[in-house]
Amino acid sequence: MFVGKDRRVFLRTIRTGEKLQTHLGQILLDDIIGLPYGTQARTNIGMGMYILPPSLDDVINELKRETQIIYPKDLGYIALKLGLREGMHVIEAGAGSGALTSVLALMVGESGHVYSYERKSKHLDRAIKNLRMLGLDHRVTFIEKDIAEGFEQADVHAVFLDLHNPEAFLGRAREVLRGGGFLGVFVPTVNQMVTVLRELYHGAWYLLQAEELIMRPWITIPDRVRPNDEMIGHSGFLIFARAVAREVRILPEELAALNDEDRPLDG
Incomplete structure (x- = not known):
């Protein structure tokens, strides 16, 4: 560099x-x-x-891309929230240009594996080239497929969805996740966030979280330290949940009868 x-x-x-x-x-x-x-x-x-x-941050910012990538400020946090570590098996739906794929592949190590689904061959080709350039392609199986047909794996540790309608595939994600497994979803708008949260709340999920990360860079010249004139104002919303065996729900009338301190924090 x-x-x-x-x-x-x-x-x-x-x-x-x-x-x-x-x-x-x-x-x-x-x-x-x-x-x-x-x-x-x-x-x-x-x-x-x-x-x-x-650094991987430098490389990701310079990747050739066919789509808008998830920004590095979000990538590291996603890896943390998905609990990624050596040996894990992870599914990614929506490979895009391979930015998140590269972070997933780096975190799961040689004994783990990433299964990356992408239905558009142009995007898939770019992601494959980028991962090959990084020397991480052997840790990833790229699959050209519409996930409406289902995933090909089972009992994985984590699933991440970066699709235009992720709420339609939450059931598919739950089918392949082991109990207690990690789910992550990226959406750009509030409307989509609400839709996904509603589906998660009524499904086999727990510990729902919705977050937005805003990073503000600063000029580092000692005599005139101040915020940079430019910053990424909004990139998207991150939604996380854990896979559980949810068979009993609290009915609305039961919820209304609870004291504030007894109310559940989420679905």
């Missing part, structure tokens, strides 16, 4: 005989082979650019 004084990032795989062309000038890649990370290279017009190892 090459970063200049204006913090613009350039990601390149180093190959002999190639050049990196930037707005700060040109760097011959042969000249930097063998240099340690943290070194400042010079372009042909004398501008400095630091050579740094990219």
Whole structure:
């Protein structure tokens, strides 16, 4: 990764005989082979650019995409809320360009696996290429299929839905989740959030949560620290729930009779 004084990032795989062309000038890649990370290279017009190892955040921001990706600010939180760890098996419905897929694959490790469903071949091809570029494709099985036909796995640890109508597939998700398993849903609008929550409330789910993450970057120049002029105002809503065997519901009239302190916090 090459970063200049204006913090613009350039990601390149180093190959002999190639050049990196930037707005700060040109760097011959042969000249930097063998240099340690943290070194400042010079372009042909004398501008400095630091050579740094990219983080997954850097790579995701530079991924080639066919769809709008889930932002890094949400990706890490999703991984946390799904309880992801080494050895887990996870289903993702809606591969998009593979941003979330890459985080899931990284978290489940070599002994885990991700099953990524996508019905549009163009999106699937892009996700496969991006995961291959990251060296994580062997941890993912990509499946071109409409999940209305059902999932092909069973007893998985977590399911994440990033679809335009996720409420229609909550039953499918519950079928393949083990008891206590994690569900995550991403929706862009309040209307969709309400629809999903209503379906979850009346299904075999518990510990419902709906959240929105807003990240505000700051300018870090010591003499004029202040909020950045630009920020991501809204990316989407995150909904989480746990899979349970729900056979008994509290009826509306029973709920009305409860004292406030005895009321359930969610479905």
